[in-house]
Amino acid sequence: MVMQWYPGHMNKAKNQVQDRLKMVDIVLEIVDARLPFSSRNPVLEQIIDQKKHIIILNKSDLADPKRTKDWKVNFEQEGTKSVELDAKHNKGLGKLKDLIRGELSDKIAKYEANGVKNYRIKAMCIGIPNVGKSTILNRIVGKNVAVTGNRPGVTKNQNWLKTDLGIDLLDTPGILWPKIDDPKVGMKLALSGAIKDKIYSPDDVAIYALNFMETYYIDELMDAYEIDRTDLYNSTTPELLMNLTKKFGYKDDYDKASRKIINDVRKLRFGRITFDVPGEFYEE
Numbered sequence: 001m002v003m004q005w006y007p008g009h010m011n012k013a014k015n016q017v018q019d020r021l022k023m024v025d026i027v028l029e030i031v032d033a034r035l036p037f038s039s040r041n042p043v044l045e046q047i048i049d050q051k052k053h054i055i056i057l058n059k060s061d062l063a064d065p066k067r068t069k070d071w072k073v074n075f076e077q078e079g080t081k082s083v084e085l086d087a088k089h090n091k092g093l094g095k096l097k098d099l100i101r102g103e104l105s106d107k108i109a110k111y112e113a114n115g116v117k118n119y120r121i122k123a124m125c126i127g128i129p130n131v132g133k134s135t136i137l138n139r140i141v142g143k144n145v146a147v148t149g150n151r152p153g154v155t156k157n158q159n160w161l162k163t164d165l166g167i168d169l170l171d172t173p174g175i176l177w178p179k180i181d182d183p184k185v186g187m188k189l190a191l192s193g194a195i196k197d198k199i200y201s202p203d204d205v206a207i208y209a210l211n212f213m214e215t216y217y218i219d220e221l222m223d224a225y226e227i228d229r230t231d232l233y234n235s236t237t238p239e240l241l242m243n244l245t246k247k248f249g250y251k252d253d254y255d256k257a258s259r260k261i262i263n264d265v266r267k268l269r270f271g272r273i274t275f276d277v278p279g280e281f282y283e284e
């Protein structure tokens with residue numbers, strides 16, 4: 001099924017983000033570490049201009065650590081620094097702070113050379129829904145929330161959150177929509193829970209997941225569902241779904257079995273899986 005996104009919504013979000021970009025020194029683009037490609041929106045790259053920019057691979061506790069490393073190298077080769085974060089368990093904040101200060105070292109050096117004390121770095125979080133923007137905002141701000149209200153030259157109702165890190169953070173994150181030109185991207189977003197379960201049929205998503213695991217995480221798949229390697233090789237992925245449905249005791253309720261498989265992926269039954277493979281998207 002093809003998703004319908006309204007160009008009006010997209011443009012409104014893009015304009016809002018573009019307006020706020022003018023107010024910050026650095027953009028923290030948040031992606032889901034399980035989907036470092038599919039959870040990005042290329043529109044940001046187009047509107048970001050000369051702004052400093054780093055990528056936060058959030059939910060790294062759910063992603064395959066080896067793949068996360070590969071993605072960091074991939075982003076670095078493209079000229080963007082990235083850092084992994086597990087905002088839920090508050091891991092990686094120190095590295096994020098170091099990276100922000102490193103990226104803005106020229107600006108900081110200028111402040112210091114001019115004797116400017118108590119300078120503040122201005123940052124904003126941007127990302128598609130559900131990547132963890134609000135969680136990160138709360139983590140960065142911690143208990144030290146001090147809202148510096150409307151000031152001259154600052155958009156009305158636009159507040160800055162002061163943090164211990166020497167960074168002022170725009171209180172509302174920028175929201176961009178995912179870009180779903182490729183149905184595979186939609187499947188991956190559905191699998192991660194980033195888009196509503198109702199939008200894609202569960203059996204399509206489960207078959208996508210099984211097929212991906214047969215290719216990249218076959219041992220984890222066989223272990224989790226006690227599948228024999230020969231059985232796996234002798235059946236197509238839809239047949240595998242049918243066999244698993246019976247094995248789960250769900251008779252021919254493929255939807256129920258599909259929902260279980262999707263849930264098992266989300267709950268790490270197969271371990272930490274990353275569904276985007278660097279390079280995959282450039283070959284097509």
Ligand code: G4P
Nearest residue numbers: 058059060061085086087088129130131132133134135136
């Ligand atoms: P958003 O503002 O970008 O839309 O995302 P938000 O912070 O609301 O986070 C969306 C969901 O992702 C929340 O789960 C949140 O707890 C979870 N999350 C955020 N960061 C991480 C992370 O680093 N690791 C993991 N594992 N999860 C993370 P939820 O189920 O909607 O709510 P909750 O019951 O967990 O609070």
